[in-house]
Every structure is written in structure tokens, then in C-alpha cells.
Amino acid sequence: DIVLTQSPATLSLSPGERATLSCRASQSVSSYLAWYQQKPGQAPRLLIYDASHRATGIPARFSGSGSGTDFTLTISSLEPEDFAVYYCQQRSNWLLLTFGGGTKVEIK
Amino acid sequence: EVQLLESGGGLVQPGGSLGLSCSASGFPFSSYAMSWVRQAPGKGLEWVSSVSITGGSTYYADSVKGRFAISRDNSRNTLYLQMNSLRAEDTAVYYCAKWGISARFLDYWGQGTLVTVSS
Numbered sequence: 001d002i003v004l005t006q007s008p009a010t011l012s013l014s015p016g017e018r019a020t021l022s023c024r025a026s027q028s029v030s031s032y033l034a035w036y037q038q039k040p041g042q043a044p045r046l047l048i049y050d051a052s053h054r055a056t057g058i059p060a061r062f063s064g065s066g067s068g069t070d071f072t073l074t075i076s077s078l079e080p081e082d083f084a085v086y087y088c089q090q091r092s093n094w095l096l097l098t099f100g101g102g103t104k105v106e107i108k
Numbered sequence: 109e110v111q112l113l114e115s116g117g118g119l120v121q122p123g124g125s126l127g128l129s130c131s132a133s134g135f136p137f138s139s140y141a142m143s144w145v146r147q148a149p150g151k152g153l154e155w156v157s158s159v160s161i162t163g164g165s166t167y168y169a170d171s172v173k174g175r176f177a178i179s180r181d182n183s184r185n186t187l188y189l190q191m192n193s194l195r196a197e198d199t200a201v202y203y204c205a206k207w208g209i210s211a212r213f214l215d216y217w218g219q220g221t222l223v224t225v226s227s
Contacts, residue, residue, distance in 0.1 A: 032212045034213035036153075036214075040152075042219075043203055043217040043218060044153065044203070044217055046213060046215050046216075049208060050212065050213075053216065054159075071191065087152065087153055088225070089213065094158075094165070095143065095158030095160065095165070095207070096209065097143065097155035097214075098155065099145075099153040099154065099155065100152075102152045102153075103151050
């Protein structure tokens with residue numbers, strides 16, 4: 001089974017700063033990686049799919065990159081509403097999913 | 109507008125059963141695979157189960173295999189999760205989610221329903 005490892009577990013930053021989140025897969029997932037944002041008490045929201053494509057309505061300050069085993073989610077300039085938990089996800093065979101453990105972006 | 113509305117959560121004793129439903133609207137339900145994902149209190153996301161477009165293929169996490177059953181009724185635009193032999197570690201918010209057209213990610217999620225397994 002493919003394992004997704006996210007780092008760091010917590011990122012403490014100030015509004016306006018750049019956030020760089022990492023997701024590493026235990027084996028290649030090609031470009032089939034997605035990123036989700038989850039705020040307290042809310043359902044996850046799709047941000048990025050296929051490693052680098054922004055989902056509908058997602059602001060341009062969110063970008064994704066990477067392929068194979070190493071992926072990055074970048075938030076170019078943090079807005080107050082961006083402080084949340086972020087998860088990466090890959091699809092292995094058929095309709096089986098794996099999520100990373102999450103990175104919490106908190107206000108410094 | 110895509111909407112997914114879960115129902116059926118609640119308090120159940122260990123060893124008991126519970127059935128969840130997810131009512132879908134705003135998209136052609138019969139054209140998309142669907143999944144259940146859960147989140148234990150204070151923990152991360154855990155995929156539980158997926159079902160194909162027709163319902164003919166189902167997939168389960170090892171943690172629920174043999175105890176949970178996913179199904180769908182395309183005539184009613186509804187997804188189901190039957191949970192049997194429930195354990196304390198099944199306590200979580202259960203989310204219904206729709207797969208994107210490429211079937212590589214979940215593009216819409218419901219708000220979730222809380223299942224608590226406790227005596």
C-alpha cells in the first residue's frame with residue numbers, strides 16, 4: 001500500500017507569508033495527487049487535483065507542483081481564511097484512496 | 109449546485125448496527141462513483157469505502173472489511189453505508205463524497221454525520 005507522509009505537521013506563519021507544504025509518497029503516484037483544505041467543523045474542500053490543477057473557485061494564491069513521489073502545495077501569501085489543516089490524497093488501484101496525515105497551518 | 113446530505117448518524121452500542129444515507133442532488137448521480145470517508149475526533153481523514161457507478165463494484169478499507177457494506181440506489185440518487193459489528197474505534201464523522209469525472213479525487217463532500225459507538 002502507498003503511504004503518504006506530510007510535513008511539517010504544523011506550520012506557524014503570519015498573514016502575508018508564503019506557506020510551503022510537502023507530501024511524499026512511498027512509491028510513485030505519477031501526477032495523481034490531490035490536496036484538500038479543512039477548517040474546524042467543516043468538510044474538506046478540494047483545492048488541487050492531478051498535482052497542479054486548481055479546482056473550481058480556488059484562488060490563484062494556491063498552487064501545486066510535483067510528480068512521482070514528491071509534491072508541494074504552496075500558498076503564495078497567506079490570507080486569514082487560509083489557516084486550516086491541509087491533506088494530500090492519492091488514488092491507488094481502482095477506487096481506493098489514501099490520505100496523508102495532514103499539515104496544520106496556524107497563525108504565528 | 110452539487111449537494112450531498114448525510115443522515116442516520118447517532119449513538120450506538122458496541123456490537124450494534126447503524127445505517128447511513130447520503131442524498132445527492134445537482135449532478136447526474138448515476139454517472140459518478142461515490143465514497144465514504146470518516147474522521148475520528150481530533151484525527152485525520154480515513155477512506156472507508158467506494159462504490160462504482162452501477163454499484164457493481166465495491167471497495168473497503170481493511171479496518172471495515174466484512175463489517176460495513178456500501179450500496180447505492182441510482183433511481184433515488186442515494187448512497188448508503190450499512191455498518192455492523194460496530195466498535196468504539198468506528199466513532200467518527202462520516203462524510204459522503206463524490207468522485208471527480210477522472211475518478212482520481214473527491215470533488216464534493218457532504219457536511220458529515222456523527223457516529224458515536226459507546227455503551
